[in-house]
Amino acid sequence: MVREDWALAVVVVTLLTIATVVGQIVxxxxxxxxxxxxxxxxxxxxxxxxxxxxxxxxxxVSPTLTVALFGAMSFWALREFITLTPTRLGDHRALFWVxxxxxxxQYVLVAYNNYxxxxxxxxxxxxLFIPARIAMAGDFKRFLERVxxxxxxxxxxxxxxxxxxxxxxxxxxxxxxxSNARLLFFFVAMALLAEAFQFGWSxxxxxxxxxxxxxxARTWEGLVGGSASAxxxxxxxxxxxxxxxxxxxxxxxxxxxxxGFAGAxxxxxxxxxxxxxxxxxLVEGHGGVLDRIDSICFAAPVFYHITRELLQ
Amino acid sequence: MxxxxxxxxxxxxxxxxxxxxxxxxxRRESLQLRKGLRTVDNQTTDDGQRTTDIGPMLTELxxxxxxRVLSGASVRWIDCQPDTCQRVYFANHTSxxxxxxIWSSLPNEVRELTRPVAAKDYWDRGPIxxxxxxxxxxxxxxxxxxxxxxxxxxxMLREIGSTHSLILFPEGGxxxxxxxxxxxxxxxxxxxxxxxxxxxPVHIDNMNRVLPRGExxxxxxxxxxxxxxxxxxxxxxxxxxxxVRAREAVQRLKEVD
Numbered sequence: 024m025v026r027e028d029w030a031l032a033v034v035v036v037t038l039l040t041i042a043t044v045v046g047q048i049v050x051x052x053x054x055x056x057x058x059x060x061x062x063x064x065x066x067x068x069x070x071x072x073x074x075x076x077x078x079x080x081x082x083x084v085s086p087t088l089t090v091a092l093f094g095a096m097s098f099w100a101l102r103e104f105i106t107l108t109p110t111r112l113g114d115h116r117a118l119f120w121v122x123x124x125x126x127x128x129q130y131v132l133v134a135y136n137n138y139x140x141x142x143x144x145x146x147x148x149x150x151l152f153i154p155a156r157i158a159m160a161g162d163f164k165r166f167l168e169r170v171x172x173x174x175x176x177x178x179x180x181x182x183x184x185x186x187x188x189x190x191x192x193x194x195x196x197x198x199x200x201x202s203n204a205r206l207l208f209f210f211v212a213m214a215l216l217a218e219a220f221q222f223g224w225s226x227x228x229x230x231x232x233x234x235x236x237x238x239x240a241r242t243w244e245g246l247v248g249g250s251a252s253a254x255x256x257x258x259x260x261x262x263x264x265x266x267x268x269x270x271x272x273x274x275x276x277x278x279x280x281x282x283g284f285a286g287a288x289x290x291x292x293x294x295x296x297x298x299x300x301x302x303x304x305l306v307e308g309h310g311g312v313l314d315r316i317d318s319i320c321f322a323a324p325v326f327y328h329i330t331r332e333l334l335q
Numbered sequence: 336m337x338x339x340x341x342x343x344x345x346x347x348x349x350x351x352x353x354x355x356x357x358x359x360x361x362r363r364e365s366l367q368l369r370k371g372l373r374t375v376d377n378q379t380t381d382d383g384q385r386t387t388d389i390g391p392m393l394t395e396l397x398x399x400x401x402x403r404v405l406s407g408a409s410v411r412w413i414d415c416q417p418d419t420c421q422r423v424y425f426a427n428h429t430s431x432x433x434x435x436x437i438w439s440s441l442p443n444e445v446r447e448l449t450r451p452v453a454a455k456d457y458w459d460r461g462p463i464x465x466x467x468x469x470x471x472x473x474x475x476x477x478x479x480x481x482x483x484x485x486x487x488x489x490x491m492l493r494e495i496g497s498t499h500s501l502i503l504f505p506e507g508g509x510x511x512x513x514x515x516x517x518x519x520x521x522x523x524x525x526x527x528x529x530x531x532x533x534x535x536p537v538h539i540d541n542m543n544r545v546l547p548r549g550e551x552x553x554x555x556x557x558x559x560x561x562x563x564x565x566x567x568x569x570x571x572x573x574x575x576x577x578x579v580r581a582r583e584a585v586q587r588l589k590e591v592d
Binding site: 098102103105106110112115116118119122 | 407511541544547550552553554555556557
């Protein structure tokens with residue numbers, strides 16, 4: 024490992040330790056009058072971050088294993104998504120293909136770095152296949168709605184998320200796999216940090232809720248303040264990224280923050296529509312994978328493509 | 336994976352037990368008897384039957400793991416705890432995997448003593464099904480020819496003796512899963528002849544989407560198994576009332592959040 028890897032590891036462990044300590048101290052200070060539920064949520068989130076960061080460390084060792092790991096995450100997230108979505112008997116065969124053919128194939132193509140095929144496999148081929156297969160099953164009731172549900176599940180949980188491990192195979196003139204692993208680390212860390220910043224800003228200065236009926240915790244102050252803080256954090260982490268300019272790291276951090284916000288809002292809307300608070304509550308004890316990765320899902324393809332342009 | 340939730344279960348249970356002192360005594364007795372039996376069992380296996388037991392044990396491990404992974408089942412115990420006392424678990428039936436799923440969601444020591452009741456015409460066909468039925472220790476019942484002198488209820492009672500529990504699907508076949516179908520009368524006659532058996536309602540949610548009727552390939556959605564508070568046949572309760580009550584007990588578990 025090179026010096027930057029160690030430095031990044033130290034920074035991440037320090038940040039996580041600080042977050043854990045702060046969370047535990049705040050929990051033991053009931054006289055502060057803070058929202059106990061919000062603190063619990065924060066502490067749960069910090070625990071999830073520890074797990075995510077530990078798993079991401081694998082990326083430095085084996086890219087293939089990382090791809091497999093993200094594949095498993097996609098699979099689980101898609102399970103949660105489709106479980107919550109009412110499907111009909113006629114969708115069964117199409118769903119089978121979605122789970123056991125398109126999802127694994129997408130990740131296999133990512134592992135073989137076949138960009139030309141994995142970037143269109145789901146939005147073109149799967150999207151044409153699903154309605155055709157459902158039509159063949161012979162049930163036309165609310166046809167378009169059912170097709171759209173399965174398509175969006177596949178797009179968000181599988182296609183979008185697969186661009187995160189695809190960062191490991193980003194082609195650059197001097198091929199440098201450790202630097203690609205740091206880029207993936209940077210991406211996930213910024214997505215988590217941006218979420219924390221937005222949460223903090225909303226709690227402290229939040230006045231104008233964006234859409235109260237969808238998510239009462241997301242405010243304009245949180246979005247703007249969170250994105251600005253993320254940009255600053257991105258600049259501070261510039262040394263760990265492969266970008267050529269400081270402003271690029273800051274800009275990419277802001278992109279992650281905004282896209283993460285978009286992802287969280289979209290997922291909130293879906294959850295409200297289905298009348299659940301968390302994907303985790305539906306499957307007790309499984310702790311909702313989709314709740315944790317919604318911001319990463321939306322940010323990953325955008326981050327991938329802009330980075331690709333910037334680094335060329 | 337296992338999640339037992341019991342907000343006020345102990346209270347409910349104790350009141351239920353107060354209502355039925357006879358049942359409790361009988362259960363204690365059977366528990367002691369069972370403990371005695373089980374030590375004997377262990378000794379015999381220690382004597383050298385291990386080698387023959389490896390196959391079924393591995394099959395059991397494989398099947399339970401597969402069932403859990405495929406169905407992503409979360410298991411909830413509401414106002415009820417896993418126990419080795421003699422019980423009849425009765426559940427709604429929507430998929431071929433139901434039996435396997437309930438059976439694998441029970442803790443090991445309970446599973447050893449629990450026998451699923453299954454249709455002979457299905458599970459006795461072909462060597463693989465027969466082998467699986469043997470692994471489950473399934474009690475095969477002939478649905479086609481029910482004769483007076485070998486009624487399924489008598490067969491079940493004879494087979495469980497004073498140690499085993501049963502898994503029953505009183506709908507008598509698979510339903511679509513939207514609602515719980517009408518119950519057949521077996522459950523009533525069973526508890527009439529053995530009033531000390533605890534009847535535990537079980538609701539299986541979402542399995543009709545994992546492996547619906549008429550499909551052979553499963554889709555790995557997440558399902559949920561809920562074990563509800565035990566019930567008994569009340570004194571003087573008619574067959575119809577009892578079956579309706581039992582069906583509602585299963586149906587009610589669907590709405591519990």
